[in-house]
Amino acid sequence: MANMIWMEGITQTFHLEGMDLPVLKQIDLSIEDGEYVAIMGASGSGKSTLMNIIGCLDRPTSGLYILDGRDLTTLDDDELADIRNQYIGFVFQQFNLLPRLSALENVMLPMIYAAVPRAARLSAAAESLTKVGLSDRLKSRPSQLSGGQQQRVAIARALVNHPALVLADEPTGALDSKTSHEIMDLLTALNQQGTTIAIVTHDATVAAQTKRVIHMQDGVILEVEK
Amino acid sequence: MLGVVIGISSVIMITAVGQGVQKSTASEISALGTNVMVVSAGAARTGGISLGAGSASTLTWEDAQAIAKQVPAAKSVTAFLQRGQIQVVRGNINIATTLLGTDLNYKSIKSLQPQEGLFFSQADLDAGRPVAFIGSKVRDELFSTGQSALGADIRIRGKRYTVVGVAESKGLSAGQDLDDAIYIPLTNMSSQIVGNNALTGVAINGFWVEAADAEQLNSAQFQVTNILRLRHGIKASGIDDFRITNFVDIMSAFNSVMGSLTLMVGAIAGISLIVGGIGIANIMLVSVMERTREIGIRKAVGATSGSILSQFLTEAIIISVVGGAIGVGLGIALAYVAALLFKFPFVIPLWSIGAGFGLSLVVGVLAGGIPARNAAKLNPISALRSD
Ligand SMILES: Nc1ncnc2c1ncn2[C@@H]1O[C@H](COP(=O)(O)OP(=O)(O)OP(=O)(O)O)[C@@H](O)[C@H]1O
Ligand SMILES: [Mg+2]
Numbered sequence: 001m002a003n004m005i006w007m008e009g010i011t012q013t014f015h016l017e018g019m020d021l022p023v024l025k026q027i028d029l030s031i032e033d034g035e036y037v038a039i040m041g042a043s044g045s046g047k048s049t050l051m052n053i054i055g056c057l058d059r060p061t062s063g064l065y066i067l068d069g070r071d072l073t074t075l076d077d078d079e080l081a082d083i084r085n086q087y088i089g090f091v092f093q094q095f096n097l098l099p100r101l102s103a104l105e106n107v108m109l110p111m112i113y114a115a116v117p118r119a120a121r122l123s124a125a126a127e128s129l130t131k132v133g134l135s136d137r138l139k140s141r142p143s144q145l146s147g148g149q150q151q152r153v154a155i156a157r158a159l160v161n162h163p164a165l166v167l168a169d170e171p172t173g174a175l176d177s178k179t180s181h182e183i184m185d186l187l188t189a190l191n192q193q194g195t196t197i198a199i200v201t202h203d204a205t206v207a208a209q210t211k212r213v214i215h216m217q218d219g220v221i222l223e224v225e226k
Numbered sequence: 227m228l229g230v231v232i233g234i235s236s237v238i239m240i241t242a243v244g245q246g247v248q249k250s251t252a253s254e255i256s257a258l259g260t261n262v263m264v265v266s267a268g269a270a271r272t273g274g275i276s277l278g279a280g281s282a283s284t285l286t287w288e289d290a291q292a293i294a295k296q297v298p299a300a301k302s303v304t305a306f307l308q309r310g311q312i313q314v315v316r317g318n319i320n321i322a323t324t325l326l327g328t329d330l331n332y333k334s335i336k337s338l339q340p341q342e343g344l345f346f347s348q349a350d351l352d353a354g355r356p357v358a359f360i361g362s363k364v365r366d367e368l369f370s371t372g373q374s375a376l377g378a379d380i381r382i383r384g385k386r387y388t389v390v391g392v393a394e395s396k397g398l399s400a401g402q403d404l405d406d407a408i409y410i411p412l413t414n415m416s417s418q419i420v421g422n423n424a425l426t427g428v429a430i431n432g433f434w435v436e437a438a439d440a441e442q443l444n445s446a447q448f449q450v451t452n453i454l455r456l457r458h459g460i461k462a463s464g465i466d467d468f469r470i471t472n473f474v475d476i477m478s479a480f481n482s483v484m485g486s487l488t489l490m491v492g493a494i495a496g497i498s499l500i501v502g503g504i505g506i507a508n509i510m511l512v513s514v515m516e517r518t519r520e521i522g523i524r525k526a527v528g529a530t531s532g533s534i535l536s537q538f539l540t541e542a543i544i545i546s547v548v549g550g551a552i553g554v555g556l557g558i559a560l561a562y563v564a565a566l567l568f569k570f571p572f573v574i575p576l577w578s579i580g581a582g583f584g585l586s587l588v589v590g591v592l593a594g595g596i597p598a599r600n601a602a603k604l605n606p607i608s609a610l611r612s613d
Contacts, residue, residue: 052607055526057526057605057606057607057610058605058606058607059605077530077531077605078530078531078532081525081528081529081530081531082528082530084525084526084527084528084606085527085528086528090526090527092610096519096522096523096526096610097523098520098523098524109523109524109527110527110528113524113527113528113529113530113533114528157527161528
């Protein structure tokens, strides 16, 4: 199978008050197309830092990153924005919805930057919200929705441009166990339809639903299960 | 938006009030006429200009008549003898008003038009008849509406006078309310009301001299001074027993006051522009900083720096234009109310609208655009982290 993600010698070093803080140390990682992966590890081990690099929200200090055959280290900011828009759907622990927009408008957002015409945006956003079971809450603002519903809006937003890769950084971290199951069922179903998915989680039952678990400790990958 | 509205409307209102006050002062002054001067009895005052008529009896009607004859630059001369707070009675109505004894030229120099009846006649003046031409305010106080004042008898200081005419409303002139006055023949005033105390001739408080224009007035002033000195036996080194108030001088004095007033209004407008500008800038800055997280979210789903910047610029322009328009409207409305309340003409200088709008747009775009550009350049994760 082809590689979706190929990383070699990725490092990330932050600078805090003149001190170098190496957070990722020589990470080599490959994830194949269609995989379902969990990333686990202690708090501060660098999971989110790695996710942000995979999701093109941040650039690594050094190393090679190839996504779906494209070398991302050579791309400029606008090209990376385009990658985020077309290839990647990102789901955050804190949902990150725009509070002044309705669920429908939040889901339409990625298509605005993909220059999709308005009529097509409306129908695709409604369809995406229907997939996550929110067809009756299109006009609701985030503040009028429960945490689980907000996370479903965020997932609908992540899916709306049909990304090849969905990244979720503790997507169930702010939710109770019943709602977590619903969210995980959504992601599992999505993976069964062929989308590559990587989830950062502390929850063993969440990790158990995936097909591979990557353990991190102090900025290195410790072991890979399954 | 509120900051934009307040900034712009205060600029518009302050300049409108400034210009309105300026205009009303200017029109009050030019209503006096630039071609008249008043010669009043009493020693000349050095420094300061007094509009009050003199009280010492150093001028006579004969002086005024001599000026009329001997000064070619004087187009018209009218003498006056006046007393304030004179008791006037009609039936059981009792008022106090200004009584002014004068001649027929007073009517034309002050352009007193009768709305009813006539000004008193030369024959009335020659014979010193007890006839009265009354101001509109006096008529309103003494007579009920619809009632004709013509031919009615009124008592002035207990003496009987017949009303021969009522003046049209004229308002203030040289600080005097022309409507709140009664005009009677100078001869009658002198003999019946005041009592003559001049050594020779009929004592008066002063006389008005009207010239063809402002230039003629200067030569008239020179000639009047010479003739009066001659008639009063005042030597070159002596002190005049009369004083001349030239309204051209007053005009130029007021013009310089007006100049500083204009400057002050400009300065206040400038300050309010700066204050308004700071308000707008502050609101734009705060709105961008509050929305750094929004910028992060938008970038995370694929927005480029350019699309973020154009979104924020568009919003800044809309806020500036809409806020500017509301501010202009509110400023105009406030200026209108202020003009009504404080009775000055309602003028909105066009430049203030332009300056207000321009300010709102320039400051809005700069204060909205520059921080938005900086925030748009952050990588998505840094923007998302800001809270
Ligand atoms: N922008 C940054 N600047 C400086 N230090 C950072 C930055 N981002 C992360 N760090 C540091 O890097 C380390 C790893 O952080 P990271 O968020 O990747 O951990 P994590 O594994 O996701 O932890 P958690 O399970 O608590 O989410 C932490 O010590 C953190 O303080
Ligand atoms: Mg984390």
